[in-house]
Amino acid sequence: MSLTKQVLKSKPVTKVTFRLPPEATAEAKTVFLVGDFNDWNPQATPMTRLKSGEFKVTLNLQIGRDYSFRYLIEGQEWENDWAADRYVPSGIEGAENSVVTV
Numbered sequence: 662m663s664l665t666k667q668v669l670k671s672k673p674v675t676k677v678t679f680r681l682p683p684e685a686t687a688e689a690k691t692v693f694l695v696g697d698f699n700d701w702n703p704q705a706t707p708m709t710r711l712k713s714g715e716f717k718v719t720l721n722l723q724i725g726r727d728y729s730f731r732y733l734i735e736g737q738e739w740e741n742d743w744a745a746d747r748y749v750p751s752g753i754e755g756a757e758n759s760v761v762t763v
Contacts (some may be wrong), residue, residue, distance in 0.1 A: 662745045664761055674721040675763040679742065681732050683714030689734045692716040696730025696758075703733050722763045729758040 667676040679694050686692060691710040698703035700722060708716035723727060729749060732740040741748065745759035 664742060664746075665759075666763060667725070668724070673723070673724050675724050676719055677761060677763060678717065678719040679708070679730075679732075680712055680725065681727075681734075681740070681742075685732075685740055686714070686716060686734055689716075693728060693733045694718050694720075695733050697728045698722060698730070710730075722761070723756040724763050727760050727762050729760050731758055741761050757760070 663680045665678045667682075669676060680726040681692055687745055690710075692710075693703055694706040695701055695703050698710045705716060706720070710716050710717040730742070731751075732742070734740055739756070741757060746762045747760045748757040749760055750756075
């Protein structure tokens with residue numbers, strides 16, 4: 662799992678690429694990125710499966726903010742990003758959300 666950030670000089674946003682490696686998804690056909698940036702809508706941000714088996718999506722996020730998020734695999738399994746900037750309690754006992762700071 663990884664997060665890469667690219668600050669855009671022409672706009673007040675950072676281009677953030679979210680990646681989920683094949684070992685985290687097993688044989689999954691669908692993975693969605695779910696978080697503050699899409700009102701936690703589990704269908705709003707599908708990730709693209711690459712030939713390598715990795716899932717990837719890039720979003721433009723407003724700078725100066727923290728965004729909580731998680732990956733939803735096959736509509737059933739939640740996964741955090743191992744490379745998140747930090748983690749916060751999710752409100753569900755024992756679970757945390759990943760956080761990216763832009």
